[in-house]
Amino acid sequence: xxxxxxxxxxxxxxxxxxxxxxxxxxxxxxxxxxxxxxxxxxxxxxxxxxxxxxxxxxxxxxxxxxxxxxxxxxxxxxxxxxxxxxxxxxxxxxxxxxxxxxxxxxxxxxx
Amino acid sequence: xxxxxxxxxxxxxxxxxxxxxxxxxxxxxxxxxxxxxxxxxxxxxxxxxxxxxxxxxxxxxxxxxxxxxxxxxxxxxxxxxxxxxxxxxxxxxxxxxxxxxxxxxxxxxxxxxxxxxx
Numbered sequence: 541x542x543x544x545x546x547x548x549x550x551x552x553x554x555x556x557x558x559x560x561x562x563x564x565x566x567x568x569x570x571x572x573x574x575x576x577x578x579x580x581x582x583x584x585x586x587x588x589x590x591x592x593x594x595x596x597x598x599x600x601x602x603x604x605x606x607x608x609x610x611x612x613x614x615x616x617x618x619x620x621x622x623x624x625x626x627x628x629x630x631x632x633x634x635x636x637x638x639x640x641x642x643x644x645x646x647x648x649x650x651x
Numbered sequence: 652x653x654x655x656x657x658x659x660x661x662x663x664x665x666x667x668x669x670x671x672x673x674x675x676x677x678x679x680x681x682x683x684x685x686x687x688x689x690x691x692x693x694x695x696x697x698x699x700x701x702x703x704x705x706x707x708x709x710x711x712x713x714x715x716x717x718x719x720x721x722x723x724x725x726x727x728x729x730x731x732x733x734x735x736x737x738x739x740x741x742x743x744x745x746x747x748x749x750x751x752x753x754x755x756x757x758x759x760x761x762x763x764x765x766x767x768x769x
Contacts, residue, residue, distance in 0.1 A: 574754035578696070585745055585762060586688075586696065591755035629696050633754040638698065639709055640686070640754075645695040 543641035544569065544630055551649040557618040560646045562630030563611060568641055570611035574633035577606060577615045580645075581626045589628075590615060617648070625650040653677035653758045655746050660763030667736050667767075673729040673746030673760055681724045684749035686756065687731045689742035699744070700731060714740075736767045 545563040552558040562569065562577075569575055575593045578586035588597055590606035593613060603618045613632075617624055630643040659671040671687070687699040700710040700720035708720050719732040729746050743764050747756035 572754070576755035578756075580696075585759040586747075586756075587759070588755050588757055591750070591753055591757075597757065631696075631698075631755070638711055639701060640698040642688075642696040642698060 543634075543638070544632060544643035546628075546630060546643040546646045548644070549647045549649065551651055552620045553651045554620050554622065556620050557616060558620060558648065559617075560615045560628055560630075560648070562613040562615070562632075562643050564613075564632055564641070565611055567636050568632040568634040569608065569613050569630075571635055572633050573608070575606070575608060575613040576631045577604075577613075578629045578631065579624075579626050580629065586629065620650050622650050624648060653748070655748065655758060655760035657744065657746055657760045657763035660744065660765045662766045662768065663736055664769055665736055665738060665767055668732070668734045669736070669765065671731040671733065671744055671746075671763060671765070673731075675727050675729065675748075678748070679724075680722050680727050680729055683751060685720075685722065685729045686747050686749060687718075687720060687729075688745045688747055688756070688759075689740075690745070690762075691739075691742040694742075697742075701749075702729070733765070738767050741765060741767050 577590040580586045593608045594606040654676045686701040702720045717735045743762040745762045747759045750757040
């Protein structure tokens with residue numbers, strides 16, 4: 541069982557927006573602004589798309605955005621494109637004995 | 652250009668040992684927190700171990716006492732010594748670099764597959 545809870549799958553049509561949630565506790569998501577999101581295409585290494593809750597690394601499309609409320613973080617992808625189809629993982633720094641935790645991952649299908 | 656290249660994976664027997672390597676280029680490993688993250692086949696990401704710039708380490712409870720993270724500054728290489736292997740250690744193992752002033756992992760290697768089976 542993963543430390544952070546994500547929906548197993550989400551889907552959307554091209555051009556639509558989707559949101560993926562990531563629920564943790566006050567020791568991780570709720571206690572720090574250090575939530576990051578990773579995109580992973582099949583057979584590839586993860587790639588960060590959002591860090592520190594809502595910041596985008598250079599080169600990542602502005603269609604990706606992040607937010608947080610209490611113990612739940614969210615990743616929103618607007619204007620869905622076929623290339624967005626991938627697995628998405630949230631991660632948080634924690635103040636527990638395990639300094640980093642990941643969510644179980646969400647498979648995004650672009651219909 | 653920043654690159655991380657893992658090696659050392661393969662097929663190993665339960666109870667056995669191996670050492671994974673992650674050779675870095677384009678930056679100095681000792682100036683960054685470096686980590687290992689694994690992904691069992693068809694499963695999600697699991698944080699495994701981390702080495703701080705000062706040399707201290709942290710490991711997940713699932714591997715504590717069995718896995719040891721280390722680095723060789725002269726070779727600019729990160730290692731993961733894996734002992735007392737179990738079937739549940741079967742996974743793709745990625746090394747990654749923590750962003751120097753943040754709490755996310757900004758560069759990842761392509762991974763090396765470890766299979767533990769008799």
